[in-house]
Amino acid sequence: MEKNNAEFLRLAALAEPIEHKLRQIGAGNFPVSFSHVIESAQPFLVATIAEHDRRSIWVICPTVRAQELFFESLSNWNSNASFLPEAEFAAVENILPDPEIAAERLALLSQIEKENASKLVVTTRAALDQPAPSREMLRSASLEIQRGSNMAMPALLSALSGAGYERVAQVTTRGQSAVRGGIVDIFSWQTSLPLRIEFYGDEIESLREFDLDTQTSVRTREQASVLLGAADNSGGRVRDYITQDALLIELEPAAAGAALAPRPAHPSHIQISESWIENDDAAPEDFSSAFVECDIGEFAIGDFMLAETKRAQFIARLTQWRNEHATVAIYFQTEGEIERFREIISTDALAGIDLLEGTLSRGFCFPAAN
Numbered sequence: 104m105e106k107n108n109a110e111f112l113r114l115a116a117l118a119e120p121i122e123h124k125l126r127q128i129g130a131g132n133f134p135v136s137f138s139h140v141i142e143s144a145q146p147f148l149v150a151t152i153a154e155h156d157r158r159s160i161w162v163i164c165p166t167v168r169a170q171e172l173f174f175e176s177l178s179n180w181n182s183n184a185s186f187l188p189e190a191e192f193a194a195v196e197n198i199l200p201d202p203e204i205a206a207e208r209l210a211l212l213s214q215i216e217k218e219n220a221s222k223l224v225v226t227t228r229a230a231l232d233q234p235a236p237s238r239e240m241l242r243s244a245s246l247e248i249q250r251g252s253n254m255a256m257p258a259l260l261s262a263l264s265g266a267g268y269e270r271v272a273q274v275t276t277r278g279q280s281a282v283r284g285g286i287v288d289i290f291s292w293q294t295s296l297p298l299r300i301e302f303y304g305d306e307i308e309s310l311r312e313f314d315l316d317t318q319t320s321v322r323t324r325e326q327a328s329v330l331l332g333a334a335d336n337s338g339g340r341v342r343d344y345i346t347q348d349a350l351l352i353e354l355e356p357a358a359a360g361a362a363l364a365p366r367p368a369h370p371s372h373i374q375i376s377e378s379w380i381e382n383d384d385a386a387p388e389d390f391s392s393a394f395v396e397c398d399i400g401e402f403a404i405g406d407f408m409l410a411e412t413k414r415a416q417f418i419a420r421l422t423q424w425r426n427e428h429a430t431v432a433i434y435f436q437t438e439g440e441i442e443r444f445r446e447i448i449s450t451d452a453l454a455g456i457d458l459l460e461g462t463l464s465r466g467f468c469f470p471a472a473n
Contacts, residue, residue, distance in 0.1 A: 106432065106457050108180055114430060115151045118472035120392035125155050128350070133372040136380040137392055143465035144394030145375050146173055149352060150180030152373070153223050159349040162225045163371070169354065172464055174225045179434070179461040187211050187226040187341070190233045202277060205334075208235070209293035213328060215344045216241050226341070234337035238344065244332035248300065250310045250325050256302050259287060266331035275315060278334075288313075292334035298327050356380065397466040418452045425455050429473045432457040 164170035274290045281288040290297035296312040310324040352373040
């Protein structure tokens with residue numbers, strides 16, 4: 104039977120080196136280090152940890168590029184992770200930061216504050232100390248709107264005006280509102296799409312997000328939040344949103360020249376690196392939980408069609424793995440690529456190999472779990 108992503112995570116967790124460290128994490132015996140884990144396998148390892156620990160997890164990447172690559176592959180193993188971007192600051196006069204990034208940050212911080220966010224947040228070292236609205240300010244500035252509830256339309260308009268929303272004929276950007284009869288359009292600071300509220304007397308009859316260009320509804324909502332302030336507040340830091348019981352996983356601590364500076368309130372609990380992490384100078388270098396490169400190489404579909412030698416090498420490697428009773432999966436971006444692959448590689452060569460749809464930056468092997 105073809106395995107799925109959850110099955111691969113389960114198999115990894117059952118491997119003795121990983122199982123031992125998962126028990127350490129569960130017991131709170133920190134710090135826990137995973138050394139010799141190649142970059143492409145780090146998202147898989149974090150997803151394995153998240154699958155077996157229900158606490159909130161913050162993954163701290165060394166750079167924005169590392170964050171983007173990590174998150175792309177992580178989505179293959181955990182579709183509920185959240186991406187918290189670094190804030191952009193105006194480096195050039197009259198050039199404004201990207202409003203989409205600002206809205207994305209505000210939206211996720213709002214969800215974290217309400218405990219509605221995913222339990223897995225991916226960000227960078229620099230982002231943790233960047234300014235953010237204080238948690239108290241964000242909490243008090245959020246107006247919750249529920250379909251079917253009672254709310255006087257004049258009261259809503261007054262609240263929007265008091266919060267600095269610009270009254271316009273048609274909303275085109277965040278921080279604007281518009282009124283037509285019993286309909287109020289609001290483009291809140293933290294949302295990707297504006298909100299259309301339709302009143303029937305004092306009852307909110309419908310909530311819909313709509314497209315700015317076509318002005319047509321995109322989807323209905325049962326509940327929505329409107330920020331009445333806090334968009335420009337910088338009274339806090341991103342790290343203030345990390346709860347006391349959250350797990351901090353730091354990737355490549357040596358990339359910054361050293362591990363994160365000691366922070367009693369939020370220590371780094373888990374470290375993952377491609378190199379050896381020395382928490383104990385007397386301990387020998389440990390490769391038991393290593394994730395390594397696959398020596399099969401990288402091939403495009405066209406390579407198999409044009410180069411018989413490469414195809415033969417590939418099939419020979421698959422045969423070797425199968426003889427070693429290894430669990431093998433090959434990921435493709437589309438179902439069409441899988442079908443094309445089946446056409447050029449024989450059924451016998453693919454016996455016992457799982458062909459799955461997903462995104463990986465590169466392949467990897469985990470010898471401890473075969």
